[in-house]
Amino acid sequence: MISVSGVSKLFDEIHALDLIDLDIATGEFITIVGPSGCGKSTLLRIIAGIATPTGGSIKKPDASKGAFVFQDAALLPWRNVQNNVELLMELESVDKAEREEKVRSALQQVGLEGFEKSYPHQLSGGMKMRLSLARSLVLRPDYLLMDEPLSSVDELTREVLQEEIHTLWNNDKFTSILVTHNVAEAVYLSNRVIVMSPRPGRITHIVDIPFKKRDRNLRSETAYTKLVNDISGKLRAWK
Amino acid sequence: MEIKKILPPILVLIIFLAIWSLGAKIYDMAFLLPGPLTVAEAFIKDFQLVIGGLWITFQEALYGYLLAITIGMTFAAIMSQSRILERSFYPYAILLQTLPAVAVAPLIVLWFGFDMQSVVIISLIISLFPIINNTLLGLKSTSITLVELFQMHNQSRFVNFFKLRLPAAIPNVIAGLRISAGLSVIGAIVGEFIIGSGSEGGGLGVMIIYAQADLETPLVIALILTATALGFAFFSIVSVLGHYLLHNWHESEIA
Numbered sequence A: 001m002i003s004v005s006g007v008s009k010l011f012d013e014i015h016a017l018d019l020i021d022l023d024i025a026t027g028e029f030i031t032i033v034g035p036s037g038c039g040k041s042t043l044l045r046i047i048a049g050i051a052t053p054t055g056g057s058i059k060k061p062d063a064s065k066g067a068f069v070f071q072d073a074a075l076l077p078w079r080n081v082q083n084n085v086e087l088l089m090e091l092e093s094v095d096k097a098e099r100e101e102k103v104r105s106a107l108q109q110v111g112l113e114g115f116e117k118s119y120p121h122q123l124s125g126g127m128k129m130r131l132s133l134a135r136s137l138v139l140r141p142d143y144l145l146m147d148e149p150l151s152s153v154d155e156l157t158r159e160v161l162q163e164e165i166h167t168l169w170n171n172d173k174f175t176s177i178l179v180t181h182n183v184a185e186a187v188y189l190s191n192r193v194i195v196m197s198p199r200p201g202r203i204t205h206i207v208d209i210p211f212k213k214r215d216r217n218l219r220s221e222t223a224y225t226k227l228v229n230d231i232s233g234k235l236r237a238w239k
Numbered sequence B: 001m002e003i004k005k006i007l008p009p010i011l012v013l014i015i016f017l018a019i020w021s022l023g024a025k026i027y028d029m030a031f032l033l034p035g036p037l038t039v040a041e042a043f044i045k046d047f048q049l050v051i052g053g054l055w056i057t058f059q060e061a062l063y064g065y066l067l068a069i070t071i072g073m074t075f076a077a078i079m080s081q082s083r084i085l086e087r088s089f090y091p092y093a094i095l096l097q098t099l100p101a102v103a104v105a106p107l108i109v110l111w112f113g114f115d116m117q118s119v120v121i122i123s124l125i126i127s128l129f130p131i132i133n134n135t136l137l138g139l140k141s142t143s144i145t146l147v148e149l150f151q152m153h154n155q156s157r158f159v160n161f162f163k164l165r166l167p168a169a170i171p172n173v174i175a176g177l178r179i180s181a182g183l184s185v186i187g188a189i190v191g192e193f194i195i196g197s198g199s200e201g202g203g204l205g206v207m208i209i210y211a212q213a214d215l216e217t218p219l220v221i222a223l224i225l226t227a228t229a230l231g232f233a234f235f236s237i238v239s240v241l242g243h244y245l246l247h248n249w250h251e252s253e254i255a
Helices: A040-048 A081-091 A096-109 A125-137 A155-172 A183-189 A216-220 A222-236 B002-027 B036-045 B047-080 B083-098 B101-112 B116-140 B144-153 B157-198 B204-213 B217-246
Strands: A002-011 A014-024 A029-033 A055-059 A066-069 A143-147 A175-179 A192-196 A203-208
Touching: A002 A040, A014 A040, A014 A055, A014 A203, A029 A040, A029 A183, A040 A066, A040 A143, A040 A175, A066 A125, A066 B144, A081 A096, A081 A125, A081 B144, A081 B157, A096 A125, A125 A155, A155 A183, A155 A216, A175 A183, A183 A192, A183 A216, A183 A222, A192 A222, A203 A222, A216 A222, B002 B036, B036 B047, B036 B217, B047 B083, B047 B116, B047 B157, B047 B204, B047 B217, B083 B116, B101 B116, B101 B157, B116 B157, B144 B157, B157 B204, B157 B217, B204 B217
Parallel strands: A029 A175, A029 A192, A066 A143, A143 A175
Antiparallel strands: A002 A014, A002 A055, A192 A203
16 A cells, blocks of 8 residues: 555645545556645655655665656657666666566567667657557556656547556556646546645545446546446546 | 758858959969969969978867867866855966966966977867856756756765766757867967977978968968868767757757
8 A cells, every 4th residue: 555644735835735645556547646746746746756845754674676657658769669668666776687578579569579679759649659658567566656657648649548558457557657748638537536635735626437447438427427427527626 | 962061161162262363363462362273273282391390280180179178068067066165266267268378378388388388288178168058058958847857766876977967968068068179289280389489390380470471371271271171070079979969859950
């Protein structure tokens, strides 16, 4: 379990986060939605350990391993696909033979086999994001943090990638925390959707998403659209 | 394709040579303004001499350049590791640029003697700043996202430097090396001017001074062109290196 307790964040005069309490069960998929500037990305970065809270604390299981998927894919432009997937394993001192083995299966998993020698600038936005996911997942992380990973891909690719993310998560059940602007995406992927208020960011609603099966048909089900509309309504209340 | 690429600069060269020839003919004072053919003749006549001078200047500029690369990149790497170090030393790196190197050259000669050593040092001083400045800029421009990514998976400064900051800085490093390529030759010529009369069988700069004193204008021009070609060769080698390092990924070199 990942426990966020009493986390606040102040940037100079700006009160970004105010007393956030949240427990995320192992293997759970949660999504944080909220208006721009509500501090949801900051919260994610604090959970990742790349930002420090002004108050409160984060508890993660001992020796648990995390990975972070950035909005812009954050690939090294001078490394080809294969070497980009190897990067995090290299940083974590995984030995060479094991790396190569894992790279092969990871690229297969995200449908990038055959692109090993391509460079990031030769890939589409969707492929870059797949690569970024593969790079994180080869680490077999206990938890995966995703900061608006699909915000810069086209609508169709976005839906395909959502389905792929769901499959990857369903296979490996890594704890997932996703930050997004897209309510449909949140409902499609999550066990719970966390709704945050504008600055200072507070959790205002936690919505359980009950669906067992997530596939393309879900998108046209009434219960699904109703939940999307409900949550969108909560967000619209602040506009 | 290749022809289309080479043709325009060759055309410019031909036009330039034609205007030069015409000008020399009209002016009609070969000892002040010799035409290109006269210069070519002087070059061929004194070929042995010119090549001998070129060899010396080449060595001086090369050593000065290599020293500038080593010192400049090391200095930039050190400054990139800490704000305090950067703030302490960078102002003095700027002074290196504003320092009138030509005026300091006589002092260098006083300290290090009338020989190659002094010329190398003068070449080093003149070519150092662009390397420091560009390398430092590159090392400091790493994407914050990438820095955070590394931070999550490996805390080592060493790894961060060699796997992230340095490769990301290569486009800037190459830019600095290109500027300094020509400067290192200029520095060597300036150095030779200063030690000039005091040295035996010097490089191109020394020869220019002697040829000028003898009013051998065609030879002076031939020597100048040779020195220019040397700087251009340095520049080209760095450009090839840059292309090799960047053609796979950097906007500046992607075909």
